[in-house]
Amino acid sequence: MELRSIELELPDPAGAADFLTGIWGLGAVESDDADRRYLRGSGDQPYLVGLYRADHTLVRSVTFLADEAELAAVAARAAAHDIAVTQVASDDPGAGEGLLVTLPDGAVIRVLAGATRVAPVVGVPDRAVRLTHVVLNAVDAEVTARFAEDILGFKVSDRTKGMVFVRCNRSHHSIAFARAGFASLNHIAFEMTDIDAVMRGIGRLRDVGMVPAWGPGRHGPGANVFAYFIAPFGAVVEFSTAVEVVGDDYPTGEPDDWTWPPNRIDQWGISGKDMAGLGEAERTFRFRRA
Ligand SMILES: [Fe+2]
DSSP: OEEEEEEEEESOHHHHHHHHHHTSOOEEEOOSOTTEEEEEOSSSSSOSEEEEEOSSOEEEEEEEEOOHHHHHHHHHHHHHTTOOOEEEEOOSTTOOEEEEEEOTTSOEEEEEESOOOOOOOOSOTTSOOEEEEEEEEESSHHHHHHHIIIIIOOEEEEEOSSEEEEESSSBSOSEEEEEOSSOEEEEEEEEOSSHHHHHHHHHHHHHTTOOOSEEEEEOSTTOOEEEEEEOTTSOEEEEEEOOOBOOTTOOOBOGGGSOOOTTOSSSSOOOOBOHHHHHHHTTSSEETTO
């Protein structure tokens, strides 16, 4: 499977879209519905972020693409575990049909088959290519990760003290569950072409007075480069690049495999972390059923 997009409900989709196109660097997708905005990257997905006007802030869904066989396997595993799923036809760009699967904390995973792709955009080196991962705060990250393995067919790549990293293809993680004790969106990570694109992104945000809430740095699990920002619309967003590609033989790491020396929480150790700001922003987007 493949992570495609995240769908967010919020009071001011236009304001969020202005930030995500103007400063963050995504492209706007034509829409004749004033209450919906779609933002795309430079890759072949019709959009990466869908924004829907509402009087609340919620994660509507996180969307993965599957083929028909993978979709049937999800349905079969859900039936075998007595998990109810909902058939769905997407009315977002790319369309497609599939299933809504609700994680134990209420987050909705939408698995679509038959969704169309678009021609990549060339000559925009500062535009994110695709989503690389979404991290969700979990009441019990182990329970949620087990569900993702059992029902969605995903695989845990690594466990740390703070998170469970889960893959759905050869990318080290496309989703992760943070051991938060509450349920919400932790952050959305956009894949940039290379480290220079991440650094120029940091520069663009610096131009408007925004500094990273954490980063730049390079993570342990996945070894991806990162820079996190708190977007004006409340979500934590990340420029990322160079996440590790793993095979079926990747040994699942445990927390004791991922410890840091004193004064380090990433491989570089050059940037501090705004724990308070991030902790607050990570509570902005809840799930409908949470
Ligand atoms: Fe991340």
